[in-house]
Amino acid sequence: MLGRVALFVPASSPAMINSSAAFDADAIIFDLEDAVAISEKDAARELLREALDFLSFKGKNIIIRINSLTTAYWEKDIDYVLKTSADAVMVPKARPSDIKTISSMMDSMDSTMGIVPLIETAASVEEITNIIGASPRVKGILFGAEDYTADMGIERTKEGSEVLYARARLANAIHAFGIEGLDTPFTDTEDIEGLRKDTLQGKSLGYTGKAAINPRQVETIKQLYTPGQDDINYAIKVMKAVRQAGGKGAFSIDGKMIDAPIIARARITLERARIGVNTID
C-alpha cells in the first residue's frame, strides 16, 4: 500500500494535485493537515474530493492525511474522505484510541480503506504495538521525526542520532506485525546527497520505504529502495534452487549453504523488485 516512496501533496494546491499523478511515486499522500491553512480546510476537502473523481492516479495508492483527532477538523475530514476512492487514511499523532475510532467509522460505512498511523510523539513510539494492534486496517505506519523531536524537546539534526531509538523501535515493530513502514521525510529538499544517506540509514534499520515532501526526492528514494540487479539475480538463483531442491532441506549455491533466512531474504528482494516468485522460469 505504501510502497517504496510516498509523496506528500498539499490538498489545497490544484497545480500540485494536477502534477502529482505524473510523478513516479508508489503512493500519494494528499495532505489536509499541516500543508493546509485553517481558513482553507473546507476548500481543500472539496478540491480533493473533486480531484479524486476527475483525475486518474492509476497505479498509485492514494492516502489522505486528515487532521489530528485532537483538533476540531478531523470529523469533517473523515466525513469527506470516506466518500472518496482513497486507499487509506493517515492519522497524525496517532494513539490507539484514534485508530479504534477511525476503524469503527470505516466499519459502519462498510469501507475497505486502510489506516496508516503517523507516529510522531514519544507516547506513540512507546505505544506502537497497541497502535498497530488497534485495527486490522493498519497496513503500514509513517514515522514523523520533526514532530517527534518537537515533542521530545530536542534538536533535530540531519545526522539524526537523536531519533535513532524511535526510528529503530518502529522499524522493528513493522516487521513484528508484518506491515509496511515509511521512514520520516528528509526536509532539506536541496540536499540530494543528504537524502541519499538518510534513506540508506532508514533502509538499513528495516523500513520498507520513505516519505518524500518534494517531487525531486522521489527518484532517489525509489532507486535506493529498489533492489539492484545483482541482488535480484541472486534472489532468482536462490528461488530456482529452492524449486529444484523440492523441499529436500538444506542445499548450496556456489559452495554457500542456503538456509531459511537466505531464502526469506531472497523472497523480500523479489517482492521489492515487484517480481512474482511464480513468474521465475
Next chain:
Amino acid sequence: MEIVKEAVAGTLESSDCLVMVKPYEGLKVDIESIVMERYGRRIRQIVEDVIKSMDITSGYFKIQDRGALDYCLKARIRIAIERAGVDNVR
C-alpha cells in the same frame, strides 16, 4: 436559494481560479480566463451546472480563471457558495 453575503474561494495561482459570489437580483455570471477563447463556453457551462445543482436562483458570480481544470472550477464555485452562507446546498 439566494446568495446572502459576499464570499470568495480559490486563488489567482496557475491552474486555479478565484471565485467571488455576492447578492444580486437575478443570476449573473462574469468570466475572465486565460483560455477564454478556447474554453470559455465550457467554463460557463460548468459554472451554470454547479449553480443549478445547488438550487441557486439569484447571485452574482465572478470567475477569474488561471487555467483551472473542471474539478477545480466545480470545487471553488461550490465552496464560494457554501461560504456565502447558503444552507442545504448539497
